[in-house]
Amino acid sequence: MRRGYLIDMDGVIYRGGELIPGAEKFFALLQERDIPFLLLTNNSQRTRRDVVLKMDNLGIHLTEDHVFTCAIATARFLASQKPGGSAYVIGEGGLLNALHQNGYAINETNPDYVVIGEGRTLTFEMAEKALQLILKGAKLIATNMDPNCPTDKGMRPGCGAIVAMLEAASGYKAFSVGKPNPIMMRMARKQLNLRTNEVTMIGDTMETDILGGLQMGYRTVLVFSGSTLPDTLSRYPYQPTLAVNTLVDLIPEVEQLPDGPWEIFEEENDPDEMQLVTTV
Numbered sequence: 001m002r003r004g005y006l007i008d009m010d011g012v013i014y015r016g017g018e019l020i021p022g023a024e025k026f027f028a029l030l031q032e033r034d035i036p037f038l039l040l041t042n043n044s045q046r047t048r049r050d051v052v053l054k055m056d057n058l059g060i061h062l063t064e065d066h067v068f069t070c071a072i073a074t075a076r077f078l079a080s081q082k083p084g085g086s087a088y089v090i091g092e093g094g095l096l097n098a099l100h101q102n103g104y105a106i107n108e109t110n111p112d113y114v115v116i117g118e119g120r121t122l123t124f125e126m127a128e129k130a131l132q133l134i135l136k137g138a139k140l141i142a143t144n145m146d147p148n149c150p151t152d153k154g155m156r157p158g159c160g161a162i163v164a165m166l167e168a169a170s171g172y173k174a175f176s177v178g179k180p181n182p183i184m185m186r187m188a189r190k191q192l193n194l195r196t197n198e199v200t201m202i203g204d205t206m207e208t209d210i211l212g213g214l215q216m217g218y219r220t221v222l223v224f225s226g227s228t229l230p231d232t233l234s235r236y237p238y239q240p241t242l243a244v245n246t247l248v249d250l251i252p253e254v255e256q257l258p259d260g261p262w263e264i265f266e267e268e269n270d271p272d273e274m275q276l277v278t279t280v
């Protein structure tokens with residue numbers, strides 16, 4: 001049995017800047033055994049390098065190819081829909097960098113898209129500009145619809161809250177690429193070079209991590225170290241494959257896996273291959 005992991009960050013690896021005890025042991029084992037894994041985050045603020053540095057400061061030493069963010073998913077999606085397009089962006093470095101790397105230019109006059117990410121840079125003038133561009137025909141894209149984000153000082157409005165304001169003002173609905181959208185969930189699987197039944201999604205949020213994994217047919221593991229408490233789980237119409245307290249509880253199953261690196265999966269034989277339509 002081969003098994004690779006897509007691992008949410010906030011509430012799974014750390015909470016409010018504090019490492020969840022034992023998370024470092026889980027990552028050390030994955031690396032020691034060469035088991036494929038990716039950090040999968042709906043936070044578009046940080047670049048891959050920023051994420052690696054944050055993890056480094058927590059005592060978990062990874063490389064940039066272990067990181068996949070909704071900013072990268074969004075930029076790749078837009079590049080596949082409209083190569084060489086342009087966007088007006090409300091967001092930070094992680095999103096701007098991903099768009100540039102995928103051939104996108106920033107445009108405040110007549111962009112193809114208005115793209116919204118996480119961040120603290122929003123001003124009313126930016127919201128006004130975004131609205132006017134949407135009304136002129138730019139398509140509204142959300143990196144994710146998370147309504148709020150935990151910080152060291154409590155909650156702050158998330159990308160979904162900013163998007164909701166622009167949807168209300170414009171009358172247009174945004175398209176969101178982040179978890180649970182299958183576009184991001186599938187890109188992550190391809191990055192891991194694994195088949196659908198070889199992927200386990202680990203997360204603390206039912207509406208994104210678990211729903212996203214479930215929709216793709218992945219095995220899902222809910223951890224109770226973040227936003228979902230055991231007594232609220234039964235309220236959901238869908239359930240994870242497994243629920244555990246923290247990542248540490250998954251160490252025994254990783255110990256059972258064969259050592260990597262594994263033979264690369266032939267993508268041509270991928271039964272759920274889906275071509276994204278490219279518009280000109």
Ligand SMILES: [Mg+2]
Pocket residue numbers: 008009010011012203204205226
């Ligand atoms: Mg989380």
